[in-house]
Amino acid sequence: MSTLDKLIGDLVAANRILANEHIVDGFGHISVRHPTDPSKFLLSRARSPELIEAEDIMVLDLDGSKQPGDDRKPYLERFIHGAVYERRPEVQSVVHSHSRSVIPFGLVGETIRPVVHSSGTLGYEVPLWDTRTKFGDTNLLVSSMAMGRDMADAMAGNNGVLMRGHGSTVVGKSIQEVVYTAYYLEWNASLQLQASMLSRNPINFLTKGEVDSIIGRISDGLPGEGFSRAWDYWCRRAGVAG
Amino acid sequence: MSTLDKLIGDLVAANRILANEHIVDGFGHISVRHPTDPSKFLLSRARSPELIEAEDIMVLDLDGSKQPGDDRKPYLERFIHGAVYERRPEVQSVVHSHSRSVIPFGLVGETIRPVVHSSGTLGYEVPLWDTRTKFGDTNLLVSSMAMGRDMADAMAGNNGVLMRGHGSTVVGKSIQEVVYTAYYLEWNASLQLQASMLSRNPINFLTKGEVDSIIGRISDGLPGEGFSRAWDYWCRRAGVAG
Amino acid sequence: MSTLDKLIGDLVAANRILANEHIVDGFGHISVRHPTDPSKFLLSRARSPELIEAEDIMVLDLDGSKQPGDDRKPYLERFIHGAVYERRPEVQSVVHSHSRSVIPFGLVGETIRPVVHSSGTLGYEVPLWDTRTKFGDTNLLVSSMAMGRDMADAMAGNNGVLMRGHGSTVVGKSIQEVVYTAYYLEWNASLQLQASMLSRNPINFLTKGEVDSIIGRISDGLPGEGFSRAWDYWCRRAGVAG
Amino acid sequence: MSTLDKLIGDLVAANRILANEHIVDGFGHISVRHPTDPSKFLLSRARSPELIEAEDIMVLDLDGSKQPGDDRKPYLERFIHGAVYERRPEVQSVVHSHSRSVIPFGLVGETIRPVVHSSGTLGYEVPLWDTRTKFGDTNLLVSSMAMGRDMADAMAGNNGVLMRGHGSTVVGKSIQEVVYTAYYLEWNASLQLQASMLSRNPINFLTKGEVDSIIGRISDGLPGEGFSRAWDYWCRRAGVAG
Numbered sequence A, B, C, D: 001m002s003t004l005d006k007l008i009g010d011l012v013a014a015n016r017i018l019a020n021e022h023i024v025d026g027f028g029h030i031s032v033r034h035p036t037d038p039s040k041f042l043l044s045r046a047r048s049p050e051l052i053e054a055e056d057i058m059v060l061d062l063d064g065s066k067q068p069g070d071d072r073k074p075y076l077e078r079f080i081h082g083a084v085y086e087r088r089p090e091v092q093s094v095v096h097s098h099s100r101s102v103i104p105f106g107l108v109g110e111t112i113r114p115v116v117h118s119s120g121t122l123g124y125e126v127p128l129w130d131t132r133t134k135f136g137d138t139n140l141l142v143s144s145m146a147m148g149r150d151m152a153d154a155m156a157g158n159n160g161v162l163m164r165g166h167g168s169t170v171v172g173k174s175i176q177e178v179v180y181t182a183y184y185l186e187w188n189a190s191l192q193l194q195a196s197m198l199s200r201n202p203i204n205f206l207t208k209g210e211v212d213s214i215i216g217r218i219s220d221g222l223p224g225e226g227f228s229r230a231w232d233y234w235c236r237r238a239g240v241a242g
Helices: A003-020 A078-087 A103-108 A117-122 A131-135 A145-155 A175-198 A208-219 A224-238 B003-020 B078-087 B103-108 B117-122 B131-135 B145-155 B175-198 B208-219 B224-238 C003-020 C078-087 C103-108 C117-122 C131-135 C145-155 C175-198 C208-219 C224-238 D003-020 D078-087 D103-108 D117-122 D131-135 D145-155 D175-198 D208-219 D224-238
Strands: A029-033 A040-044 A057-061 A093-097 A160-163 A167-172 B029-033 B040-044 B057-061 B093-097 B160-163 B167-172 C029-033 C040-044 C057-061 C093-097 C160-163 C167-172 D029-033 D040-044 D057-061 D093-097 D160-163 D167-172
Touching (some): A003 A029, A003 A175, A040 A078, A057 A078, A078 A093, A078 A145, A078 A167, A093 A175, A103 A175, A117 A175, A145 A160, A167 A175, A175 A224, A175 B175, A175 D103, A175 D175, B029 B078, B029 B175, B040 B078, B078 B145, B103 B160, B103 B175, B103 C175, B117 B175, B131 B145, B145 B167, B175 B224, C003 C057, C003 C224, C029 C175, C040 C078, C078 C145, C103 C160, C103 D175, C131 C145, C145 C167, C167 C175, D003 D040, D057 D078, D093 D175, D103 D175, D117 D175, D145 D167, D167 D175, D175 D224
Antiparallel strands (some): A160 A167, B029 B040, B029 B093, B040 B057, C029 C093, C093 C167, C160 C167, D029 D040, D029 D093, D040 D057
């Protein structure tokens, strides 16, 4: 199997996993940068993640343009992906979701920060981006490169951004890493929410040193072991080949 | 297949979807206005949504009367549907449910308003209707046209109404739209509840301009794409043909 | 099929339903009064509800004694059932469970009262019973008729009682009714909990008149329709014949 | 079947049960002390619990060393298990998990204590252990015997310990008991959290006398009945032989 075919297989599996683990539902999407042409990325045509097959995967330019002769309908919000790949050369995969425990934080202006080692891959915090600040009253969808770039700028050097009244976007250096981070962002938000409800005591977040230790571990290639252990498990649960 | 048969097929599928997505359980119902006679509507005989087949669908007049010769038992609360079709000519489909995150708002007099773009189809807010105000101590069921009309009046021009100590009713221009709105009302309530528990900060609801932008999009026919994407996904999950 | 065999079939189905709907887990039990001898009742041998078959059903005297020649091991807590049948001649079926949303109320001394029409079958409120008051430091299990009677006295004329640090017991005039009430007690507790977390506003409980209207409806035999509609649905979900 | 083979079978079943009941997910592990050599214990190679087969089980020394000739990759955190077996001769089985309701307590410094009879096997309370106190900024994983011993010391004579920003570890005298305790620790945390959110009233925890009564019951061998009833149920749900 070619590198491209293998990557498309992983992308299809990732769609199924994200649906099966309730990170995406009828909406949401995951992309991966093209393995040989960093100015392009792979993303399904407009379809619910659970239903996606290899034949649905399209190649898009970073500005969201389709390739000549492809008349399939892409996701309106493909600019989320293109803008992040444009701004962040090291990013290889992007997930946009409406996962449920994350959204309440944006509604009341509370910041999500890692509370457990599993979510240290997010970085120090998850900044909040609000369409209304620069674009006024819209339907909140990221429907242009201008909006996508503004969102990517808000994410800055972190690995996730919270989108007010909408959802979140996370990034990683591989499909396996970004699925892991998307899953543990949801989990982290749920834990942080429960801690806030349990007590008025301040939350004992991970320190910067602890996050650095976890991120450093990734740089050392070590948590790749964690990514692949979880990936194997999620593949089994979703009924797809690993 | 005739238009009527197609609509009955969609109505049966909608019942299964609403049960499978936990919007209804043993109770709750969905109806659709008759495709050629707007003074009638289609609704199952009194049965749990998950069990409904095409043969269970009855034709009712807007006042809840059965057609001559039909000796099946209709839902007691068919007046919810008839009264809404009477008051709102543009409405084509109605869902009544006890979906769980919605009810607490009526118990403490808090108003549900859209917090995410997905629930913008509800309109600006979900008004509260209380049987006790006009009808005193009852078993809370909508058992007459007088009660149904009072509920429909409380909904006014919005697309949903909260029923104190009971559940909610939502409306739409198609079966696909009303299933979408019923699903996202539940989700919106859950998010608004979590946001209220997370912080004493005021909630950043969608503005009227944002809701107008989403509703306008519907008028333009655009979110039909969203309705059908979700519909295809929910059909797959519920094991019914789309 | 004899009346007794039919009743045993319903009792087995009820065990499966309660497990499938997460009202009981590995622990909990449901009994029914003997159809021809009101001084006896039917209850499974000590087994998890999900695993119970017709052959597991034992006949017990109201004081918990086994019939001569039956060497199977009964539940330690059979006194819960016997004492209720002794104190309340009209009761035909009893469920004891650890269903999860109910227990927190006993831990902080808050009273569960019906907030929706579906749980009106509980009566005006669910009194709290605490083993510690009369029996001091025990392992909290109802291991004697003295404890069972004390619990039944605390329930008084209501249809449910909350057991501090343990669970709850509900009663009904049929297997179908008590399963319904056990299910909606859990649901009511969950709604009341969410309402308490949502706002400091007082909760708008059902009035006594509303509960009387619902209970009266039962006396009129009307909600029997509701019991059987839900029963058919739960049987389908649990994969048992109705 | 030999005692060792039987124990390995139970260990595999326990992994499946813990995954199926959502106590572990892609991460977490359960071990058992070697039945004939108390200076060794049995633990799977580094794999997600749901996927573990008998062939994955390794024998480790208490200091985490592998046996000669075994080139499989063990869990990094095997020191959690070894240190507990070293410090607590009576302990026969250990579970480490990230079960979700437990973690928030460590984030805000609230203590988990038994609120229901089912979780009395935990002992009087679940102490909090924080890597940061002695080891500073780390990635929070228990990656040495020094860390494992520090954690075991924090647990003292209790049957569980909460690990800040990470998860928890529980111990028991058999695989069946430790699975039971791991399950009811999660449940207890969930109930205690709900009680805290429901009311500002103080929580009515089990008294020391009540815990003693439950623990004493274990010493008498009685709750073995409870352990095996739950075990049979969990085996059925997980699709493994009991």
